[in-house]
Amino acid sequence: MNYQEEVKQRFLDSGIVFTDEELASIDFADFSLNRLETEGLNLIVYENNDRYCAKEMVLLPGQTCPEHRHPPRNGEEGKRETFRCRQGKVYLYVEGEAEAAIHSKIPEGQEDFYTVRHEIMLDPGQQYTIEPNIKHWFQAGEEGAVISEFSSPSDDASDIFTNPNIKRVTE
Amino acid sequence: MNYQEEVKQRFLDSGIVFTDEELASIDFADFSLNRLETEGLNLIVYENNDRYCAKEMVLLPGQTCPEHRHPPRNGEEGKRETFRCRQGKVYLYVEGEAEAAIHSKIPEGQEDFYTVRHEIMLDPGQQYTIEPNIKHWFQAGEEGAVISEFSSPSDDASDIFTNPNIKRVTE
Numbered sequence: 001m002n003y004q005e006e007v008k009q010r011f012l013d014s015g016i017v018f019t020d021e022e023l024a025s026i027d028f029a030d031f032s033l034n035r036l037e038t039e040g041l042n043l044i045v046y047e048n049n050d051r052y053c054a055k056e057m058v059l060l061p062g063q064t065c066p067e068h069r070h071p072p073r074n075g076e077e078g079k080r081e082t083f084r085c086r087q088g089k090v091y092l093y094v095e096g097e098a099e100a101a102i103h104s105k106i107p108e109g110q111e112d113f114y115t116v117r118h119e120i121m122l123d124p125g126q127q128y129t130i131e132p133n134i135k136h137w138f139q140a141g142e143e144g145a146v147i148s149e150f151s152s153p154s155d156d157a158s159d160i161f162t163n164p165n166i167k168r169v170t171e
Numbered sequence: 172m173n174y175q176e177e178v179k180q181r182f183l184d185s186g187i188v189f190t191d192e193e194l195a196s197i198d199f200a201d202f203s204l205n206r207l208e209t210e211g212l213n214l215i216v217y218e219n220n221d222r223y224c225a226k227e228m229v230l231l232p233g234q235t236c237p238e239h240r241h242p243p244r245n246g247e248e249g250k251r252e253t254f255r256c257r258q259g260k261v262y263l264y265v266e267g268e269a270e271a272a273i274h275s276k277i278p279e280g281q282e283d284f285y286t287v288r289h290e291i292m293l294d295p296g297q298q299y300t301i302e303p304n305i306k307h308w309f310q311a312g313e314e315g316a317v318i319s320e321f322s323s324p325s326d327d328a329s330d331i332f333t334n335p336n337i338k339r340v341t342e
Contacts, residue, residue: 015186017257017296046298047253047321052223054253054321082218082225086188125188127217150218150225150321 003060004028007042010058014087014146018044018056031066032167038107041065045154053154057147059090059140064107067093067114067137067162073155078132081151085122089141092120095134104139113163122147135162174231175199178213181229185258185317189215189227202237203338209278212236216325224250224325228318230261230311235278238264238285238308238333244326249303252322256293260312263291266305275310284334293318306333 001009008023027043030036042058059065070079083092091104096118103121106114116135120128130136138147157169172180179194198214201207213229230236241250254263262275267289274292277285287306291299301307309318328340 019296022296046255047300049251049300051248051251051323052253052321054225054319077222080220080222082223084217125190125193129218129220148225150223152222 003036006060007058010060010144010146011042011044011056014056014058016056016086016146029168031161031163033066033163033165035107037063039064039066039110048154050153053149053151055149055151055154056086057149059088059138059145059147061140061142061144062105063144064104064139065137066110066166067116067135068159068166068168069133069135071133071158071160073158077152078158079152079154080129080132081149082127082129083122083138084127084148084150085124086146086148087124088143088145090122090138090145090147091141092122092128092130092136092138094118094120094130094136103141110163113161115162174207177231178229181231181315181317182213182215182227185227185229187227187257187317200339202332202334204237204334204336206278208234210235210237210281219325221324224320224322226320226322226325227257228320230259230309230316230318232311232313232315233276234315235275235310236308237281237337238287238306239330239337239339240304240306242304242329242331244329248323249329250323250325251300251303252320253298253300254293254309255298255319255321256295257317257319258295259314259316261293261309261316261318262312263293263299263301263307263309265289265291265301265307274312281334284332286333 046054098117200212217225269288
């Protein structure tokens, strides 16, 4: 199974019902890094309007969404988002007291771009809300993860990544 | 099984993982009508902050959420909400061209309080967004339904129900 098929299968195996159109338009975000299996994120956006947003996300085992923050834009606070773990396990890192040791493995050679080390572990049914403009990154446990995101509107183009090589939205 | 146990079992059977705290604090909304089995709604609120809200809702077979709208408040538009059917079937009615015949049975004797008849049928994986201040009501099909709601903030106290006897929030 190739990468895209494996991701699709995980959405199918999640117990969540998706339409064929949704499954055909999964966003396989590679952050322009070309190493999807280590740094990548897979999304189905249910709704994104000028007031709120909701998505379902799949991470393969050990896959990492790189560190970023959601700055203020158009005179409004940055995006606030709630992550709710549905399947598997996710390790979320945010600003705050750093752990002496974290459970995740930072992608090799990328240590400079993963600067926050305050760890939140989410099992299925657990959730955490990330306040606007707080740096964060997250990595799935060894079984991968399915995570719901509820948030204020998403505008990927305004996200600021710690790794300056990342472009979330290609122009 | 009594009503509350049946509702809880349906949340448990949904395939969605909830915490014990969430299952212990299900909101069995009876709209102060005292006929929960016909007019009622059962909710677990994941998150409700000043920017967005997300909930999971259970309806028993044929159970109906009475007609209401979300008016502007504090100088802001009323609540906008997206319903996504997860299990079962839900019939949603909104303002617009009325159907000659609808699939739902309006609760007996309550016809005056169900005035909108534009029908949207939602199967699992299908969703619909209700714009602010639009009158709406919904009823589960014969197998009941599990429905996710993504929305702008919820403020039940400001909801306006067509039935003047309804109080959503008791003081």
